[in-house]
Amino acid sequence: MLAERDARAAAEVERSWHGACELLSHLAAGRQLPPLTVWGLVLHPGEQAYLSFAAGYSRYYSGDGTYTHVDGLFLGSLPFMAAGYAFTAMGNNARRSAAAAEAAYRWREHQRTQVVLTSERVVCNANGRWLSFYFSGVTAFYPEPMNWSVVFEFGDAVPLRLVGESGAAIATYAAWALHGRDGLHEHPALEPLRAAVRNAARR
Incomplete structure (x- = not known):
């Protein structure tokens, strides 16, 4: 076949x-x-x-290269707030990287x-x-x-x-x-x- x-x-x-x-x-x-x-x-x-x-x-x-920046507000224990802010920063970095890739010229x-x-x-x-x-x-x-x-x-x-x-x-x-x-x-x-x-x- x-x-x-x-x-x-x-x-x-x-x-x-x-x-x-x-x-x-x-x-x-x-x-x-x-x-x-x-x-x-x-x-x-x-x-x-x-x-x-x-x-x-x-x-x-x-593409236009825009992305949504997220600011988190976390209340609670210090480890909880640290983890929340870390994950928010990671998410923003990922969105920023994706936006930069989208802004590149391509077919x-x-x-x-x-x-x-x-x-x-x-x-x-x-x-x-x-x-x-x-x-x-x-x-x-x-x-x-x-x-x-x-x-x-x-x-x-x-x-x-x-x-x-x-x-x-x-x-x-x-x-x-x-x-x-x-x-x-x-x-x-x-x-x-x-x-x-x-x-x-x-x-």
């Missing part, structure tokens, strides 16, 4: 990689994608949806999401609603197809990371949307995909 499951997972990864290679080859050749019909999500006039995937979603930001909101790629934006159904990330607002773009992930930075929003078997295809489409065919031909991070396309053409 475990071996069968591993075989299915490996086959799905291979299909996803081949799909990303085919997408790169298609777009790099200047061919257009057929429009995709989507329901629920409302597109803008003139906007076209092209691809839809499931992916892992997360955002990069810090948060981890969840599985539906991603729609359109002519204008990346749209994610996260936390029960559709969130739009416009290509025009992207300030930095880090595709990592070998790690099945892509990270976007924005001027007015916290970074977005999409990961999983669809990561290579999402990275490929985003490179095309942001940089055109030149991005597909020249972006260093896409070289593993380009190499796979070249190797397939030689067979």
Whole structure:
């Protein structure tokens, strides 16, 4: 059973990689994608949806780092009061440490999401609603197809990371949307995909 499951997972990864290679080859050749019909999500006039995937979603930001400080009042014997104040101090230290850890920057909101790629934006159904990330607002773009992930930075929003078997295809489409065919031909991070396309053409 475990071996069968591993075989299915490996086959799905291979299909996803081949799909990303085919997408790169298609777009790099200047061919257009057929429009995709989507329901629920409302597109803008003139906007076209092209691809839809499931992916892992997360955002990069810090917490507020606040915690509740407790001051205890203990009446009774000296050992009882000493123990009470000691436990209160220990509790405050634990809450302060937890708050400091929460304040650190890290990837948060981890969840599985539906991603729609359109002519204008990346749209994610996260936390029960559709969130739009416009290509025009992207300030930095880090595709990592070998790690099945892509990270976007924005001027007015916290970074977005999409990961999983669809990561290579999402990275490929985003490179095309942001940089055109030149991005597909020249972006260093896409070289593993380009190499796979070249190797397939030689067979």
